[in-house]
Amino acid sequence: MNNDKNLVDIDEEKLQFRVAREAFVSDEILAAEYENIFDQCWLYVGHVSEFKKPGDFVTRTIARRNLLVTMGTDKTLNAFFNTCPHRGATVCRERSGNSKNFQCFYHGWVFGCDGNLKSQPGKERYSSDFITSGAGNLVPVPRFDVYAGFCFVSFNVEVEPLPDYLAGAKEYLDLVSKYSESGMGISNGSQEYAIRANWKLLVENSVDGYHAVSTHATYLDYLKNTNGGLSSIKLEGKSLDLGNGHAVLEYTAPWGRPIASWIPLWGEEGKQEIDQIYARLVELHGEELADRMAHKNRNLLIFPNLVINDIMAITVRTFYPEEPNYMLVNGWSLAPNEESDWARKFRLSNFLEFLGPGGFATPDDVEALESCQNGFNNYQLVPWSDISKGMGKETPNYDDELQMRAFWSRWNQFIGGTPTPNSNVRRIPSIAVV
Amino acid sequence: MNDVAIEKNSLRIPSSEDFAAYVTRAEVEDLLYYEAELLDTWQLHDWLALFTEGCSYYVPSTDLPRTASADDSLFYIADDAVRLRERVIRLMKKTAHSEYPRSRTRHLVSNIRILAADAKEIQVAAAFVTYRMKFGNNDAYVGSTNYRLRRVDGQLRIVEKRCFLDLEALRPHGRVSIIL
Numbered sequence: 001m002n003n004d005k006n007l008v009d010i011d012e013e014k015l016q017f018r019v020a021r022e023a024f025v026s027d028e029i030l031a032a033e034y035e036n037i038f039d040q041c042w043l044y045v046g047h048v049s050e051f052k053k054p055g056d057f058v059t060r061t062i063a064r065r066n067l068l069v070t071m072g073t074d075k076t077l078n079a080f081f082n083t084c085p086h087r088g089a090t091v092c093r094e095r096s097g098n099s100k101n102f103q104c105f106y107h108g109w110v111f112g113c114d115g116n117l118k119s120q121p122g123k124e125r126y127s128s129d130f131i132t133s134g135a136g137n138l139v140p141v142p143r144f145d146v147y148a149g150f151c152f153v154s155f156n157v158e159v160e161p162l163p164d165y166l167a168g169a170k171e172y173l174d175l176v177s178k179y180s181e182s183g184m185g186i187s188n189g190s191q192e193y194a195i196r197a198n199w200k201l202l203v204e205n206s207v208d209g210y211h212a213v214s215t216h217a218t219y220l221d222y223l224k225n226t227n228g229g230l231s232s233i234k235l236e237g238k239s240l241d242l243g244n245g246h247a248v249l250e251y252t253a254p255w256g257r258p259i260a261s262w263i264p265l266w267g268e269e270g271k272q273e274i275d276q277i278y279a280r281l282v283e284l285h286g287e288e289l290a291d292r293m294a295h296k297n298r299n300l301l302i303f304p305n306l307v308i309n310d311i312m313a314i315t316v317r318t319f320y321p322e323e324p325n326y327m328l329v330n331g332w333s334l335a336p337n338e339e340s341d342w343a344r345k346f347r348l349s350n351f352l353e354f355l356g357p358g359g360f361a362t363p364d365d366v367e368a369l370e371s372c373q374n375g376f377n378n379y380q381l382v383p384w385s386d387i388s389k390g391m392g393k394e395t396p397n398y399d400d401e402l403q404m405r406a407f408w409s410r411w412n413q414f415i416g417g418t419p420t421p422n423s424n425v426r427r428i429p430s431i432a433v434v
Numbered sequence: 435m436n437d438v439a440i441e442k443n444s445l446r447i448p449s450s451e452d453f454a455a456y457v458t459r460a461e462v463e464d465l466l467y468y469e470a471e472l473l474d475t476w477q478l479h480d481w482l483a484l485f486t487e488g489c490s491y492y493v494p495s496t497d498l499p500r501t502a503s504a505d506d507s508l509f510y511i512a513d514d515a516v517r518l519r520e521r522v523i524r525l526m527k528k529t530a531h532s533e534y535p536r537s538r539t540r541h542l543v544s545n546i547r548i549l550a551a552d553a554k555e556i557q558v559a560a561a562f563v564t565y566r567m568k569f570g571n572n573d574a575y576v577g578s579t580n581y582r583l584r585r586v587d588g589q590l591r592i593v594e595k596r597c598f599l600d601l602e603a604l605r606p607h608g609r610v611s612i613i614l
Contacts, residue, residue, distance in 0.1 A: 352509060
């Protein structure tokens with residue numbers, strides 16, 4: 001990679017913030033992103049609600065690494081590399097389930113859900129201290145931690161503690177985890193799709209308040225057509241830089257929120273239900289926080305690739321590049337563990353209308369991102385993208401581009417090029433060999 | 435081994451003739467082939483007219499069991515009659531960016547079987563491959579559809595269309611922006 005080149009170009013005087021389109025197309029930059037970002041940062045791996053009893057497990061691919069996350073017999077969560085320490089075969093080949101043991105089918109080694117080797121055919125042919133040395137155990141990921149129910153891994157032993165890493169985003173994770181006394185959980189069913197575009201385009205898009213009116217014209221038409229689909233509440237709010245590359249938009253919007261903004265479409269039954277949910281939020285958290293929870297939408301980005309959009313429903317979304325122009329996306333719905341059938345139905349309905357690859361909005365986002373990627377074919381002659389909107393304004397609006405600048409400034413610190421102003425982050429050393 | 439063979443010999447092949455009092459397979463084929471034609475020619479308003487008033491259209495997420503309900507599980511698509519109508523209205527607009535310019539599609543329907551039928555309702559299973567071609571990408575959606583049909587004024591109409599994708603994930607497609 002060309003370190004003497006500005007990939008992020010910031011002109012504080014002209015109030016111009018530009019990103020080199022090369023950053024979206026280059027194989028070298030993608031390699032640097034894996035080495036300097038995905039191998040260094042905390043990455044979302046799952047939610048505690050996916051593990052209810054000992055032996056519950058999920059397998060996930062996180063930054064090209066196959067992981068097995070389990071709840072041990074002592075109910076602690078563990079994350080392992082999903083590869084047999086013997087000769088490498090994938091140990092668990094199911095997506096999720098419950099099992100106290102995991103048997104590698106290649107040579108029959110059996111591991112407990114705590115990762116320890118329990119048995120191996122022909123054990124007598126191994127030295128006596130083979131088991132005691134732990135050499136036959138599943139290898140844990142270097143770092144695993146949980147914040148507000150969100151589980152993260154890091155492949156960097158020396159990564160800063162998760163709460164420090166999350167910086168100002170902690171408050172927003174706390175908030176979204178407190179909607180229900182029953183706790184929050186991932187709903188059944190995940191949306192797994194791909195976009196033929198660079199992953200950073202989805203970062204930008206996920207926290208982009210500027211594109212809605214144009215890109216999602218048909219979604220807004222739909223809400224207008226559906227009798228009572230929209231309230232009179234205006235789209236307005238602010239965007240915040242939460243530090244460490246994290247950012248959030250917090251704003252009011254005319255669509256309904258199962259927690260807890262009523263729209264006429266939901267009728268009297270719905271109104272009673274929403275009023276009850278709101279009253280309980282006030283009891284639990286006080287008027288001010290309850291109002292924020294119920295009536296404000298939040299598009300939250302946790303650097304580098306976790307998006308929690310608490311909008312007409314709550315989506316948890318993460319994505320990884322396979323190629324500069326191809327990413328894999330995983331999306332889930334986050335909801336109270338216990339809510340009425342009415343609320344769950346409208347929540348999922350709200351989710352589907354907007355979010356996900358079959359919704360009335362996300363396909364147009366996918367189209368926009370692929371369209372950008374296609375435009376980047378011209379990067380040598382049209383080298384810059386502009387994300388200056390709202391620069392220098394005292395209060396950045398929800399539809400300004402501050403949140404993207406927060407991401408790109410942080411990205412630039414990891415990837416190199418010319419340091420951005422306020423650069424205070426050292427380059428984290430490469431992953432240690434475990 | 436013998437036991438298995440004997441049992442297999444006694445296995446009766448289900449026949450669509452069993453339901454001849456209510457519907458023939460040829461009639462169902464006519465409906466599904468016509469449906470495919472309407473979709474491939476983007477005559478979506480006419481396509482919608484094939485559905486009953488209280489209709490629904492589902493595409494469950496690829497990791498869900500076939501029995502999953504959209505009331506408590508996250509689908510790709512779970513349209514009631516209103517949202518299905520709105521889907522059609524949306525898809526016919528130039529501002530439905532994902533499908534304007536329109537993609538080319540080819541809906542192939544096969545393996546059509548009548549599962550059950552009575553005076554009220556007819557249940558049909560079919561396999562499908564729907565190709566979507568746009569901007570140099572050719573994506574194939576592969577799966578099976580369960581239809582619930584009903585006669586309205588003598589004509590077969592769709593009460594429910596539920597498309598189970600066989601794909602492990604929507605990759606590389608990235609969307610179900612067309613109707614399957």
